[in-house]
Amino acid sequence: MIRLLQPDLYVRSLCDIPLAHLKARGIRGLIIDLDNTVTEWGRATLDRGVRRWFADLKEEGIRACLVSNNRSGRVKKVADALGIPGISRAGKPRRRAFRQAMAVMETEASSTAVIGDQVFTDILGGNRLGLYTVLVMPINSREFIGTRMMRHVERLFTRHLPVADLSGYDKRP
Template sequence: MSLLRPRDVLAHVHDITPEFLAARGLRGLLLDLDNTLIPYGSYEERADVMAWAADLRRSGIRLYLLSNATGKRARFWIDKLGFEGVGMAGKPNPRAFRQGLRQLGLPAHQVGMVGDQVFTDVLGGNLAGMHTILVHPLVDNALPHTRVTRRLERAVLRRYGHDWRA
């Protein structure tokens, strides 16, 4: 298996339902923040995302935020979202993913890593032996280094048969 290949490719986290997770034997999720749950850099509350997370948690799904954002930004959103997590996780460093799994108290094969980036979320999740779920980025951030990364991601995903329009 290629370490850059996501197991599932979805348009939005809303496509992740309790039934979707049950069918894959998943009992917990490590969640990326920026461009996965919340538009990059935004501090605006998202009722739809809060409701989605609350629904999953009511179904017994364990959630943990694994973000490369600053600790302050991650903390802001952890307080809003109602579940634990960390900022400055250093993805794709496997240490971050091991820590997340410990927090969830679940083995890697029962946990999905959900994120919008191939080279951090998917690579790290695959290295940790998790089920990786790539979602379409909420906004196309215009940072020069991100543009290059997105081009590379599109090339990787095309190879796996995903037509990724970011």
């Protein structure tokens, strides 16, 4: 069980994930969480760094799909703004939405990574399917009360996790 809660990579933010690192692992598609991974919780504003990171993805031919447990309006708004597909009310850590996303991106488990800020939804769901999992630190501490409670449990796992030193990688492959 504990193994299923461990990410393959732990980084500060989405923009810190070097695409060269993903490509070297054969990753061609990314399942990306919305709240506190791409935007602040409950908001739809995208900062410039995030937009650029998504533009780099496209340039590198890496596909992406937003997969969020949140309701559809915001997921669609952000997905449309980024020009990628989005799946809302995903029910993570259930596997259904992850499989759906892989079908949309036409990727396999071995060529798909999950990126998210929560161990019990994003990382657990990804690991259950044998995907490469990347945990990011939440953008902001403002979030859903249920999530805030889970953070206490989550910290038991994340406080010992080393944050990856990716300074050796070029951010732009």
